[in-house]
Amino acid sequence: MLTTVIRRTLRVPTSAGAAGDGRAAARQLDAVLLKVGFKASKELLEHVAGFAQPTAYTKSIVDAVRGLVGDDVKHNPYFLTFPYDVPDTAEFWTDCLRDALAREVPAEELRVNSFFNLLAMPKYGRRQHTYEELLAAHDELVPSIKNRLTVLHLGGTLEEETRRLYLDLAASPTVLGEADLALFVELAERIGEVPETIPLRENRAVVNAARLNGGLAPVGVDTVTDVLRLACQASGGDVTLLEATRFRSFRRSERRVLLAALDEVVAGNAGKLGDVPQRREAWKRLGERLHPHEYGQWPHAQDVFAVARGEKATSSFAGRAEMAFQAGDVRKAAEILTAAPGMLFRQLDRLLRNGTADDVPVIVAAVREVVPEVSGRVLCSVLEHLENRGKPDVARVFANRSRRAWIAEDTRPPLDADTVEAATSVLEDELVRRLPAVSGLTVEPAALDVVVPLSGNASEEGFGVQPRGSRVPLDGELLRFFTYWRQAELPTDYDLSAVLLDEKLEHVGQVSWTNLSDDGAYYSGDLTSAAEGATEFIDVPRHAVRTKYVVPQVNLFSGEPFTKVAESMFGFMGRDLDELGKPYEPSTVQARMPLNGYGNIAVPVIFERTETGWTGTWLHLYLRGTPWSNQLEANRDMVRLITSGVLRRKYFTVARLAGLIRRKTTVDAPALHIALSRPEGRHVVTVDQLAKLLEPEGASLLA
Known part of the structure; x- marks a missing residue:
């Protein structure tokens, strides 16, 4: 439970060891944490320094944060010197074929119909070096001021x-x-x-x-x-x-x-x-x-x-409302649904698009009557929904609670602007009424484009992970993302790939096992089994000529799906072009999450090249795919549609909520600061706590 608490809260529970001089252990703890991208608070260091033998305690702390950023496993890519010396695809395959012939692999094993069988080549998909040889081939990381630094605080028992x-x-x-x-x-x-x-x-x-x-x-x-x-x-x-x-x-x-x-x-x-x-x-x-x-x-x-x-008859609100809809009596449907406020809000779009101009004031009045009884997350969700109904979506992107995605054409008629404004003003007024009064508001810049968490199903656990639609900046000229997996029983092959799109979201290239480099981007090499774990990387420098958007995906080629594999993860980091170090350096990792959705193709995030760096937009989506042999070439068009739908959608972000909070300022109230991380102090609310501000007890967060 100690590890769980640290990873979930970034607070370290106190220890009850024997008193003594543990100052050396405290200094060592801080030094080790820095290498992983963490820093112990002053109070935590003083606590550790007060114990005679804090070794087991400090090891638990380090193990917890190393696992949080994925540093508890060995990330060893196929190409020893990646990101340098990545060969041309055809040259690499030819080299693998020469090696197979030199080893006298039977010709019938090297061919499948009229194609070469890459998996039959002993050199393909199997590392030719050890992890120790990888470490020896890379210089030490030179710390950068851009590298992430996350503070661990001392908690209670x-x-x-x-x-x-x-x-x-x-x-x-x-x-x-x-x-x-x-x-x-x-x-x-x-x-x-x-x-x-x-x-x-x-x-x-x-x-x-x-x-x-x-x-x-x-x-x-x-x-x-x-x-x-x-x-x-x-x-x-x-x-x-x-x-x-x-x-x-x-x-x-x-x-x-x-x-x-x-x-x-x-x-x-x-x-x-x-x-x-x-x-x-x-x-x-x-x-x-x-x-x-x-x-x-x-x-x-x-x-x-x-x-x-069926032995006893009864009627439900939903049944009576549906009868009113079928009869074309929208006002009657709205009247019935006022007895079930949650249901009324779920049917609000249907009411508005089927009602006449004369019906709209009646519907809005019904909303105003019951809006105090509706939860804050539903209010925000409906507000976000209505603000995207002014014109049809390019593609309607749906995701179930397992984050399985599918796409549908938007056949709904758009809602009139005056209708949307009338309904949204009621929702905004109610949210402002609920929000606690503040004398001033400041927001950490990196939090402004983060989506207010309204459902745990729109995100995943991990480190630095934000809800679907959130935009987060990345430091560094070089974008590097990775996937790691370890099979449970069956030989398992995951393939990290990336679709490269231009400003118009047109396909301009791809990087995968079938194309090791494109437009300045490089792939670390294909690994085809993971009994002891396997990691694949892709590097994309910001000076790429044509690429505006990079859409990573992890394809199940063969073996165990994401829900059955022993362990799997996806993450990304920002690096400077001249920054040394191993392919995987925990202090540069900005986000890491497990892959556990019910689909055979994971599409976790979209990256956008900007004037100053990179921006990531979280997706948390999984496509059904096929039971085996999924690869980028077969699904890139669907990925492009998903990208278009997500990027053009307006989300209920921290910036949007901040605008509502500022409508309720008064001098006789505390100031509020909204942050991504968990600093100590009164009147500081982290992004994952924001939804509580929208509920009746929200003012207690500022007490």
Whole structure:
């Protein structure tokens, strides 16, 4: 848990070792951290210096941050002296063929139909040097003032920091990503505390599942779907209800708890049975495990399963609203949906594009009536959506919770500018009302173009990773990105590639295993298996002649997909053209993330060449691809469409939120600073905390 806390919070829990003189160990810790791109705060160094034998403690700190930036593995590319001496593609393949013939590889193994079989050549795809030889072939890195430096702060005890992390996750107003959700489940079972604030129903289900294991009644349950989520989580299933759960057998005491909770919800409002038909099959399967007919003392709970079986009729808001839509009565649909504010906001675009000019004021009035009841993340999401509806998208890019992407033509008629302004003004006014008052606002420049986190599914865990659509600047003239993977059982070949586009997003070239260099960009060589791990790099200097945009992708060529491989990652770094060092230097890494999406082609980020450097725009997308033999040439057109759709979209960024905050300034309030990292100090909010400012308890962040 110590490693998890450090990586997740950049705060180091205190140690309880024997007192003594550990000043030498503290100096050594700081020196080692600098090589990895980190710096210990003054308080952390003083804490380490107070122990007689802090070696194990300092090693844990170093191991945690090395893993955070991917320095816990050996990054050894195919070409020994990369980025220098990368050969011409044809010359390299010819050399591999000569080597194969010299080794007397049978001719039939070297040919597949009328093509040469690269994989049969002993020299192709297999390193011809050791990691130690790689180190000897590269000079020491000369530190640059541009190199990243991330500060580690001293925290409380491990127990205190673990509880703090648990409460932070519980209080998240945005849906947790897969990694954070798994961590929250672990902490809920370990700590057992009911947090004071749990805005998300998914998080309440996690807490209640831990309580159910302890024989305790659930808390914060006010819909039948809350009970269904609880049963799914307690069965090890999908708490978001997007995937079917195979319910386990519940103990009699657990069945009593679940049925009593259902009975209480429906007894207070029979209209809540209207939520049952939406997930009828799940309720049927759950009924087979709960045996509600055996518990006559909870008749309202029995009604839930009667509705699911079709034995009892009920109507839902969604059904009545759909009937109004089908009848062409948009005003009636809006009136019905006001009883379910979240549903009204999900249907707002449909209402606006199907309503007449006379209907728009009625729809906007319905929005104004219920907007105080809608969560901040939904308000921001709808605001972002409406601001992109003035004209059709070049391509509608969709991504599910596993970040699997697909593209559709935008056939929706655009919304009138006055209609968009009328609706967005209501949303903006509500957001301003919720935001805490400040006397002044400053924003770290690098944070301005970062998208306010509204869902954990639009990002991934890692270091320096930001939500989809975020634009981040890179220091250095040379852009270097990489992928690393280690197979679990089967020989696995991932291929790092890059599509090169011009200012008009037209294809001008590519770098991959089929083309080792193009327009000044270089590829580090193809590795075709990874029993002990494999790393591939691509370098793109800013002086490239034609390239404006660089779109990296990681293709599964053969073997285990991203979700099955033992380990995989993607990252990027900025380097000066004359900067020495190994191909992988942790202090130059600006971002690193695991690859764990459900697709065979990863498209993590877009890079744009600017007048002063590079800018990265996060994508976090995975394409379906084929089960094997994916390569850049087959999907570059789809990648170009995705690039166009993402780059032209307006996102709800920190700069956009800052404009709303400045509408609520007053002299009798604290000043606020928004930053990317986690500096200590009052009235400092990091980007990942911004969504909390939009909720009722947001003012507590400035207390």
